[in-house]
Structures are given as C-alpha cells and as structure tokens.
Amino acid sequence: MSTLTIGQVARRVGIGIETIRFYERKGLIEEPPRRESGYRQYGEGDIERLVFIQHAKTLGFSLKEINELLSIRSRPDANSREIKEIASAKLADIDNKINLLKRMQQTLKKLVDQCPGDGPTCECPILEAMEMDDNGGVKMSD
Amino acid sequence: MSTLTIGQVARRVGIGIETIRFYERKGLIEEPPRRESGYRQYGEGDIERLVFIQHAKTLGFSLKEINELLSIRSRPDANSREIKEIASAKLADIDNKINLLKRMQQTLKKLVDQCPGDGPTCECPILEAMEMDDNGGVKMSD
DNA sequence: GTATAACCTGTACTATACTACAGAGTCAAG
DNA sequence: CTTGACTCTGTAGTATAGTACAGGTTATAC
DSSP, X not given: OOOBOHHHHHHHHTSOHHHHHHHHHHTSSOOOOBXXXXXXXXXXXXXXXXXXXXXXXXXXXOHXXXXXXXXXXXXXXXXXXXXXXXXXXXXXXXXXXXXXXXXXXXXXXXXXXHOOSSSBGGGOHHHHHXXXXXXXXXXXXX | OOOBOHHHHHHHHTSOHHHHHHHHHHTSSOOOOBOTTSOBXXXXXXXXHHHHHHHHHHTTOOHHHHHHHHHHHTOXXXXXXXXXXXXXXXXXXXXXXXXXXXXXXXXHHHHHHHOOSSSBGGGXXXXXXXXXXXXXXXXXXX
16 A cells, blocks of 8 residues: 655645644644655545545534544444434534624625725724624614 | 723723733724823723724724724814725625625525435435535525 | 756744733731 | 722734744755
C-alpha cells in the first residue's frame, strides 16, 4: 500500500498542510504512522476522512460536531438514529439562523428603502431607527 | 447634569460592565471623564450611544461596522448616502448568508428525510453523502 | 555535492465579541 | 469605623477555525 506525505494529502483534499496538522491536534484525524525521519505517512483512509470533514463542513457542522459524527461512524454498533438526531438538531439550528437573518433582512430592507440616500444624516431613517429608544414602527429586538 | 457610574449604565442598557470597558478599548465609545477617584462618569449621551450599538447589533452589524456608522453619524457634514451604502452592503451580506444556509437546509433536509433513523450506520444516507467523492444526487459543494 | 523543496516542532498570531479574574483602591450605609 | 458593594488596571481565557512563522532536519533533483 502506497503512502502519502502531508503535502500530497493537502493537495488531493484541497486544504492546507497546517490545517491537517491542526485537525490532528484537535483529534479529528488520528496521528498517522511516521517514517524514520519523522515524516507523517498517510493512506487512502485519511483522504476519505478529510473529504468527509470537508463535506460535513459544507453542511454546516462545526468541527466539534464533525468529531462526534466521526466517532459514531467508527463505532461498529452505532445506529443511524444517532446520526439522524445530530443532523436534525443541526437542521433546526440552520432554521433558526435563517429566521433570525430573515428578520434582520426585513427590518433592514425597510429602512434602506425608506432612506432617500441623500441629505443630512440627522434625517436618515436608518440611523434614526438605531437611535430610538422606542421604535418608530420598526422592530429592533430579536 | 447628573452623572452615572459604569454599573448604572450597564444596568440601564442591559449589558455587562466589562462590555462597556471593552467597547471603550475598541473605540466604540469615548473615554468618559473621571472623578478624582478615577471612577468613570457617564451621561445620557453615552446611554444613547450604547443603545445605538445594541440596535445596530440586532441588525447584524459587526462592531467594526458599527464604529463606522458611529463616526459617520458624528460627522456634521455626513450624507445619508454613506449610511445607505453601508446598510445596502450589509443587506447583500445577509442575503448571501441566507442563501448559503438555505442550500445547507435543503441538502440536509433531504438527507434527514431519507434516513430511516434505525439500522446500521453503514447504510445511513447522511453519512454516505458525506463520505462520497462523487455524490449520489445530493450536492455537497457551495 | 549542493541547492531547494518539503517536512518537523512549537509557539504565536488572526478575527470576532466578549468574559473572567487578581489585587488594589473607593464609596455608601449603618 | 467597619463592612460590603462597587470600581480601577492589566492580563488572560473562552469559542471557532484556522494561518504564519522561526529554526531545524530530510528528501529530491540536477
């Protein structure tokens, strides 16, 4: 079985060398065997694991959560219910983030539309909204 | 004119004392005058400024951006166009974040729906999606 | 045989937004 | 006058996810 150096792995996965060592320190990937020189020796399994990490990241999982997913994945008696629960929680998480952002979007869009985009800032509805204690028709709280 | 201690300000605005000092260090609020003892003396203007900061935060502005908004606000010759530009940029920013999250949401929802929530993890479509190099109908890239 | 590319460890720094002390001094109530 | 609450400065830690060296060793190409 051929082995890969850290640089080859980095290029194949499309991440930085430092990132791989960082993941190792974080326990996301195992410490690989070393050559006599101390150089890390990786195999195809490490590539797969790193690709898994990248994919999980694009789905919104944090490194901590990815670590959990990985340890479930490597437990032979693991049930897919465990994975589904984590994924569902993440989905709820994403829903909440979207809702929060949508509220921000709505409020801000209203203010931007109201702003003439010219004239003194003392009449700017955007600033006014942020200055006001009780608010002129625009909700500011979460 | 009455003055307020940092603790009184913190209570009125609903933030921590340390946060106020942190904002001072960051230049978001000015260094207030001091009593002979060294105690900070705040006025109503400081309360308003801190409330402004809180409101801007709920609209999604970072402290750096809030600093910009504040400095524009305090410039007498400032034009509301400057504010509108910053707000529009932030709005575009929020739109992008929402779109990214929506893509995550879609992909993840599909996977969660496909997962039986029982059985071995080797058959879990969520894990499979993250493992695969080329993907089984589910897009993983941004 | 030498140049240089790649690798090693360890530490420190980036950004964001706080939060938590320690140790000392001050203020207000009883 | 004492006690406890409050405030001061300065430093360090939290979480997240890396990135960037310095200084030294090893591998590889010519």
